[in-house]
Amino acid sequence: MTDPDSVAALGARLREGTATSVGLTERALARIASLDPVLHAFIRVEGKAAMAAAAAADAELRTGHDRGPMHGIPYALKDIFDAAGLPTTCHSRVMDGHVAVKDSAVASRFREGGAILLGKLATYEFALGGPSFDIPFPPARNPWNPAHIPGGSSSGSAVAVAAGMVRVTTGSCTAGSIRGPAAFCGTVGLKPTYGRVSRRGVFPLAWSLDHCGPLARSVEDAAIALQVMAGHDPADPGSADMPVPDYREGLDRGVAGLRFGVPRGFFTHDPTLSDDARDGIEATLRVLRDAGADVIDIELPDYALYRSCNRVIMAAEMFSVHRPTLQRRFTDYGEIAAQRFTSGVAVDAADYLAAQRLRRILGDAVDRALQSCDVLATAISMATAPRFDAVGAVMPLQPAVFNVTGHPAISVPTGLGRDGLPLALQVAGRRFDEATVLRAGRAIEQLTGWDQVPLPR
Amino acid sequence: MPDAALPSLYPAILAACGIVVPPDRLDGVIAEIIELRGHIDRLNAACPDAGEPATLFGNGQ
Numbered sequence: 001m002t003d004p005d006s007v008a009a010l011g012a013r014l015r016e017g018t019a020t021s022v023g024l025t026e027r028a029l030a031r032i033a034s035l036d037p038v039l040h041a042f043i044r045v046e047g048k049a050a051m052a053a054a055a056a057a058d059a060e061l062r063t064g065h066d067r068g069p070m071h072g073i074p075y076a077l078k079d080i081f082d083a084a085g086l087p088t089t090c091h092s093r094v095m096d097g098h099v100a101v102k103d104s105a106v107a108s109r110f111r112e113g114g115a116i117l118l119g120k121l122a123t124y125e126f127a128l129g130g131p132s133f134d135i136p137f138p139p140a141r142n143p144w145n146p147a148h149i150p151g152g153s154s155s156g157s158a159v160a161v162a163a164g165m166v167r168v169t170t171g172s173c174t175a176g177s178i179r180g181p182a183a184f185c186g187t188v189g190l191k192p193t194y195g196r197v198s199r200r201g202v203f204p205l206a207w208s209l210d211h212c213g214p215l216a217r218s219v220e221d222a223a224i225a226l227q228v229m230a231g232h233d234p235a236d237p238g239s240a241d242m243p244v245p246d247y248r249e250g251l252d253r254g255v256a257g258l259r260f261g262v263p264r265g266f267f268t269h270d271p272t273l274s275d276d277a278r279d280g281i282e283a284t285l286r287v288l289r290d291a292g293a294d295v296i297d298i299e300l301p302d303y304a305l306y307r308s309c310n311r312v313i314m315a316a317e318m319f320s321v322h323r324p325t326l327q328r329r330f331t332d333y334g335e336i337a338a339q340r341f342t343s344g345v346a347v348d349a350a351d352y353l354a355a356q357r358l359r360r361i362l363g364d365a366v367d368r369a370l371q372s373c374d375v376l377a378t379a380i381s382m383a384t385a386p387r388f389d390a391v392g393a394v395m396p397l398q399p400a401v402f403n404v405t406g407h408p409a410i411s412v413p414t415g416l417g418r419d420g421l422p423l424a425l426q427v428a429g430r431r432f433d434e435a436t437v438l439r440a441g442r443a444i445e446q447l448t449g450w451d452q453v454p455l456p457r
Numbered sequence: 458m459p460d461a462a463l464p465s466l467y468p469a470i471l472a473a474c475g476i477v478v479p480p481d482r483l484d485g486v487i488a489e490i491i492e493l494r495g496h497i498d499r500l501n502a503a504c505p506d507a508g509e510p511a512t513l514f515g516n517g518q
Contacts (some may be wrong), residue, residue, distance in 0.1 A: 175477065208511075305503055308496035315493055327475040335485060343489040345474055346467070351497045356510030358500050393492075 003451065007167050007221045008072055008248075014061055014072045021054035021061075021072030023252045025116050028074045032118070032165045035457065038146055040138045041159035043079050043089055045119040050074065053116045060114065069224045071114030075168040078157050079120035080127055081212075082201040083107045090203050091330045092125045093136055094325055104201025105233050106170055106212055113228045118166060121156030127172055127205045128153060128318065129336035131388065139388075142185060142205075144421050144456040148385040151181035151397070157215045158185035164186050164455040168225045169215045174205040176311050176380075176399025178213050179411035179426060183397070184385035186413040186422030186456070188222045188441065189215045191399075193432045194406030195240030198233030206317035207238065208356075209310065209403045218451060219412065219442040223247035226434060242432050250435060255443040256292030258436075260285070260427075261373030266303040267382065272396040274383035280423035281379055284414045286376070287447040295377070298369050303398060306362055310400035312347055312355040319344020363405040366428075370407075380411045384421035399426070408434045412441040414448045464491065 002009060013019035029047050031161065036042050036242065057072040076235060082088050082100035084107075089095050122140040124130030125386050130152045131139035140155035142148040143163040150159045154171030161169055171178040173191040182189025190213045197212040204210055214225035221254035227248070232241040267273055322341040330338055367374060382396035402409035409428035417423050425444060429437040445451045464487050471478055471486070478486050 089495070138507065304499060308503075309494065309497045311496045312500060323476070327477075330477060330482075331479060335482065339485040339489045340480065342471065342476060342478065342486045342494045345470055346490040346493055347497065351501070353510050354497075354501050354504060357508060358504040359511040360508065361504060 001117070001289055003218060005167070006218060007069065007224045010073060011069055011071070015066070021057040021116060022051065024072065025050050025054040025074050025118070028166055031163070035163050035165065038141065039124055039143055039159050039163055040140045041156040041163065041165060042076070043091065043120045043122055043156070044086065045138050046086070046117060050116050051116050057114050057116060060287050062338050067112065067114030068228065070110060070228050072116065072170070073120070073168065073265035074116045074118050074166050075110060076118045076121050076157070076166050076442055077107060077170050078123050078154050078172060080123055080203040081107055081170055081307065082173060083117060083120070086120060088203065089120070090126045091123045091135055091137055092239070092334070092337070094329055101429050102201060105236065105303045106229050107201065109228050109231070114283045115228070121169060123155060124153035125324070125337040126203065127174065127177055129271055129340050131155070131391065132334040132336050135334040142385050142421070144186065146386050148421060149184065149391060151184035151385060154176040154215060156183050158182050158189065160188050161185070161187040161217050162456065167217045167221050171213060171215050172202055172205070173211045173213060173403060174209045175314055175403055176397055178215060179380050179399045179409060180395070181399045182215050182411040183381035183424035184422065187215050187217060188413070188445070189213070189411045190218050190222045190226060190434070191402060191409050192226060192230065192434050193408045195238050196242070196408070196432065196434065197229045198231070198236040198239050200233055200236045204321055207312055208315040208317060212405070212450055219438055219445055220248065220251060222410070223251055223438045245435055247438055248419055250439055251442050253270060253286055254291060254438055255440060257294070258375065258440060259294040259296065259373045260288060260375055260440070261298035261369050262375045263300040264297050265299060266398060267379035270303070270382060270398070272382040272394060273379070276384065276398070276417035277382050277423060278378065280414050280417070284425045284444060284448055285377065288444070291443065291447055296373070298373065298376070300365050300369060301362055303401065305358065306401040306404050309358050309362060310404050312351060313359070315344040316347040316352040319347070322454070359404055366401070366405045366407055370430045374429070374436055378426050378428070380424050380426035384417040384419055384423065402428050407431055408437050410437050412444045413450045414444065415450065416453070
């Protein structure tokens with residue numbers, strides 16, 4: 001069954017004149033007004049500007065000026081992405097008074113594509129740690145149960161999509177900040193290949209690990225958003241000059257004949273893996289097999305090595321970003337961010353290079369696995385989202401592998417646990433082959449029936 | 458960086474870096490550093506002969 005509220009369906013209605021961007025934007029703003037006092041997805045709502053942009057988008061479509069699949073569709077930015085004329089708070093007192101002069105590359109691409117910016121979304125402070133209660137805005141809450149965290153750092157991005165405020169948001173991902181909240185909130189979250197989406201105008205956390213990508217209600221929505229976001233940007237030194245294919249072409253080809261490699265060693269014996277998460281992973285692998293996929297077990301290095309590599313590189317790079325500000329304004333940071341950033345003082349040059357040397361080996365191992373498999377399927381959430389009052393030192397997530405290696409990876413919801421909170425599976429693919437990752441993700445949301453699950457509220 | 462007796466050294470190391478950590482936050486910072494050193498020890502043990510490092514521009518470009 002086609003979702004009548006998908007980006008593609010709404011776009012068709014805009015073009016046939018049975019819907020208007022003004023109407024879609026009004027509806028989105030009304031839903032934000034209704035739900036956000038509890039969920040805190042948005043730091044800032046730009047209602048007046050959004051309505052003006054929507055009216056302009058409608059006028060353009062009436063005259064035949066079509067900017068593409070996001071034309072007239074509302075979206076929102078994680079508040080570490082610059083949008084010209086708006087504050088970029090990074091959810092931190094440290095950024096008080098900052099107003100972006102220029103659009104980030106991503107905001108610019110959405111603006112050129114005719115999308116309607118609704119506002120800026122909650123994040124963990126500078127996209128790290130959290131949830132925190134000692135920073136300027138309250139943390140976002142999980143729409144499936146506000147007593148539970150939504151994950152982070154792209155917290156508001158996941159919450160806004162999961163609560164039906166908006167179909168598409170942006171996220172950034174250094175150690176799982178797109179796929180983690182997507183998994184906890186029951187949205188799709190895609191971390192593209194390193195270099196696929198420009199990071200220009202996005203506040204850095206750790207340069208060699210930072211990725212930008214979409215969170216979306218469905219895999220098709222994510223494919224459309226990536227189409228707008230992807231492309232070479234000479235102003236981002238990590239940006240890749242690689243062709244961008246049509247991400248919707250082949251999306252519905254199914255998984256028959258597709259080979260999934262499952263690195264069970266990552267998650268099977270991990271003490272944070274819950275029964276619900278294990279059952280959800282196994283049930284999803286079964287439906288993939290039943291649909292004709294070839295699902296095989298594979299061996300990769302220990303997950304702990306990927307996590308340590310990610311952690312050490314991130315610590316060194318984020319300390320480099322924040323050291324000058326920590327020297328002057330330590331107490332303006334929230335407690336979690338301050339202690340995480342400051343810990344980078346303990347990484348010396350040899351440690352950092354040891355991590356980068358190991359990184360090559362760990363990346364090569366994934367490349368080798370993907371010579372005999374089309375995609376990898378593995379855990380993302382090891383349990384459903386914890387309650388705010390039960391957040392421990394170790395978050396039950398396994399996202400670090402593909403930040404270290406740079407391979408594209410998606411989190412796709414697969415069902416609900418016994419506590420009524422979402423479960424998910426992660427699929428990763430070859431470098432710059434987001435198309436196959438999206439194809440596998442599309443099949444998973446259909447085969448598991450997730451595409452028929454209603455919004456939580 | 459020496460691994461032994463590090464916690465007692467960190468206040469001085471932080472001060473040398475020009476970072477003044479208020480006393481009520483020092484324990485949290487040191488706990489974070491000890492956790493991080495565990496990761497450093499793991500990866501150093503894993504790759505004594507790991508070859509050349511990956512680079513910022515090395516991800517398939």
